[in-house]
Amino acid sequence: MATSPLQTPISTRRAAILQRTGEALEARLEAERERIGLWLPVALGAGIAAWFALPAHAHWIGLLLALAAGLLFGLLVGWHSRLGRSLFVGSGAAAAGILLIWTRALWVAAPVLAAPVTTSFSAIVERVEPLPARGQVRILALPQRRSDLPPRVRLTLRAGQAAGLAEGETIGVRTRLMPPPTASLPGGYDFAQRAWFDGIGAVGTILGEVSRVPGKEAAAPPLRTRLSAHIQGEVEGSAGGIAAALVTGDRGAISEADEEAMRRSGLAHLLSISGLHVTAVVGFAMLLAMRLLALNRRLALAGLVLPLAAAAGALAGGGYTWLAGAEVPTLRSFIAALLVLVAFLMGREALTLRLVAAGALIVLIWRPEALVGPSFQLSFAAVTAIIALHEGPPMQRFLARRDEPWLFRLGRGIAGLLITGLVVEVALAPIALFHFHKAGLYGALANVVAIPLTTFVIMPAEALALLFDSVGLGAPFWWVAEQALRALIALAHGVANAPGAVATMPNFPPWGFAFAVFGGLWILLWRTRWRYAGAVPLAIGMAALLAAPRPDLLVTGDGRHIAAALPDGGYALLRDRAGDYVRDTVAEAAGVDAPLLALAELGHVECNRDFCRWAQGEGSARRIILASHGRDRIEGADMAAACAAADVVISDRWLPHECVGRWITIDRDSLAETGGLAIYLGEAPEAVAALRAGDAHPWRLPQQLSGNDEAVPKAALAR
Structure with a gap:
């Protein structure tokens, strides 16, 4: 059939537009050829994130097929072009990310307890984690000869119950076990997901005393535990807890008030052993080794001082990583330090974004689930922002050495540190708001003081104190460390309590967070002018956060705790005796930083022994809420x-079928399917659930075990 004269020009114009677009993209990628490789871990991480975000097998398989189409399209565009190769490698990396995390989730699969149960059993202690600030001890235990229990459980007990408890010891306990808890509110912390990858099938509390093997001497605690106890014995209170955290990563002796102040002031990163700490250890060890090795003329003339010093730094960093428990942030920092040392030895520039990309790639391949944790995101975002800032010509010109008075040089250095802190705060704000619903606003100013204090005073004083403790002369250094630590805590409280120190927001929509992250990466990873196009998705993501409404009602997953929004922006709880954990969880989900009031004490709320009733909202959005808080059974006819x-x-119990609300009825049955709820009352009411319907992730549909209330014989407990 002949082609219409009108169709030919249109198809020709479209082909010309596509050709020009392809040529423009090819030119851009050619200009950014040194930066294209930085997107490899981003593509791998995008596949991992997509697997977590999409709920069902059909979605995962569909995305794999779409990425396969991307692979083929890349080949069709042409392997000889950068655009074709980028499409092919990017699609392949994203598909590899999906398969990697899917395989990892199946590889670590372990049975999970199906329902709460009180039972007795014997177990081997795998790990002991003291929490002195709470007067508790947390242990990982391996139940023995109990096929109805998960192979690994996490138990909490009072400190007095665990005197002398050591790893590898066999104990007998009676506990109240429950499945690993899911997020109690939408956007909250989902421990069930982390427990799945850690192989924890149940959590619980030990009831009564712990049975021990009679006459058997307890094994010596591991070095990390002994060192933490020694440090906490030399420095009392939270100062000792921070001192232990800087050396061993053990944060159990830091009080909740001081830890919260560190978070609100933007100094919480000092408590997690990561880049700052590993760099200080490796750098100090390398400097000391270079000074000592340079005294040997033969080594100096042979050019072996630098390689041997680098090896000493690597050994010191490896030992520090092992001592600190080899958590993901520490391992990531150690890997980065090793890459820096290799770059030094090769005569290459060490601190580059390629180093960050290589470290991210290694961590994601080794532990792909780390991607969705705040630790991975915060640490890599901070390092990427710092290096991208200092690679830019404006910052390099500002910090370039020049002939000027020392006072000007000092001021320029402080200004550079402040600018770096501000950039890091901006880069970390979306991540902090997404995970914690709050972000410190004065962190950059606080870190100008806190980072030098920690790096050049606290950590060297601790190192010298531990060294001189071997001959009983560490007391003066412990005094210096304690005074500096108390100054650090005072700084944290001063900044945390300053007006407007913390910005709080309700739930960050996941799609908005994805836009913000993509826009930020686009700005940080590219070098030419098209990097500024990343401001568009970044602005869209932040607009989604700012436009997110605060929920009118929050209902926890067990239905016991209900928070209602107040006209002044605060919230009130139905049960005023709720603990600190519930209050903190509700405040985070609501995006408020003020104390929660008691709902029953408000004038517009009517309560009796069984129910509270109040009106929520105004005008056409006004809704009547009825919430139960009693324990007595009420007949359905009386409630109708x-x-x-x-x-x-809303009720935390089962409601009779006669009880039906005009819009929604929430009870134990419905909450078992939805989990916690965030309810938005308006012209079109909406309820957002913590649990997604049809979620097929393995921690949502695990291989479950049924409970068994039969007690283990006393003879078994004694073995």
Whole structure:
């Protein structure tokens, strides 16, 4: 059939537009050829993130097929072009990310307890984690000869119950076990996901005393535990807890108030052993080794001082990483330090974004689940922002050495540190708001003081104190470290309590967070002018956060705790005796930084022994809420009228079928399917659930074990 004269020019124009677009992209990629490789870990991470974000097998398989199409399209565009190779490698890396995390999730699969149970059993202690600030000890235990229990459980007990408890010891316990808890509210911390990858099938509390093998001497605690106890014995209180955290990573002796102050002031990164700490250890060891080895003329003339000093630094960093428990941030920092040392030895520039990309790639291949944790995101975002800033010509010109008075040089250095801190705060703010619903605003100023204090005073004083403790002369250095630590804590409280120190927001929509992250990476990883196009998705993501409404009602997953929004922006709890954990969880989900009031004490709320009733909202969005808080059973006929007059009915118990609210009825059955709820009451009411329908991730549909209330014989407990 002949082609219409009108169709030929249109198709020709379209082909010309596509050709020009392809040529423009090819030119851009050619100009950024040294930066294209930085997107390899981003593509791998995108596949991992997509697997976590999409709920079902069909979605994962569909995305794999779409990425396969991307592979083929890249080949069709042409392997000889950078655009074709980028499409091919990027699609392949994203597909590899999906398969990697999917395989990892199946590889670590272990049975999970199906329902709460009280039972007795014997177990081998795998790990002991003291929490002196709470008066508790947390242990990982391996139940023995109990096929109805998971192979690994996490137990909490009072410090007095665990005197002398050591790893590898066999104990007998009676515990109340429950499945690893999911997020109690939408956007909250999902421990069930982390427990799955850690192989923990149940959590619980030990009831009564711990049975020990009679006459058997307890094994010596591991070095990390002994060192933490020694440090906490030399420095009391939270100062000792921070001192131990800087050396061993053990944060159990830091009080909740001081830890919260560190978070609010933007100094919490000092408590997690990561780049700052590993760099200080490696750098100090390398400097000391170079000074000592340079005294040997033969080594100096042979050019072996630098390689041997680098080896000493690597050994010191490896020992520090092992001592600190080899957590993901520490391992990531150690890997980066090794890459820096290799670059030094090769005569290459050490601190580059290629180093960061290589470290991210190694961590993601080794532990792909780390991607969705705040630790991975915060640490890599901070390092990427710092290096990208200092690679830029404006910052290099500002910090370039020049002939000027020392006072000017000092001021320029402080200004550079402040600018770096501000850039890091901006880069970390979306991540902090997504995970914690709050972000410190004065962190850059606090870190100008805290980082030098920690790097040049606290850590060297601790190192010298531990060294001189071997001959009983460490007391003066411990005094210096304690005074500096108390100054650090005072700084944290001063900044945390300053007006406007913390910005709080409700739940960050996941799609908005994805836009913000992509826009930020686009700005940081490219070098030419098209990097500024990343401001568009970044602005869209932040606009989604700022436009997110605060929920009118929050209902925890067990239905016991209900928070209602107040006209002044605060929130009130139905049960005023809720603990600190519940209050913190609700405040984070609501995006508030003020104390939660008691709902029953408010004038517009009517309460009796069984229910509270109040009006929520104004005008056409006004809704009547009926919430139960009693324990007595009420007949359905007696509840029917009250339920029918309410728009929303909430109960932590099973409601009779006669109780039906005008819009939604929430009880134990519905909460088992939805988990916690964030309810938005308006012209079109909406309820957002913590659990997604059809979620097929393995920690949502695990291989479950049924409980067994039968007690283990006393003879078995004694073995």
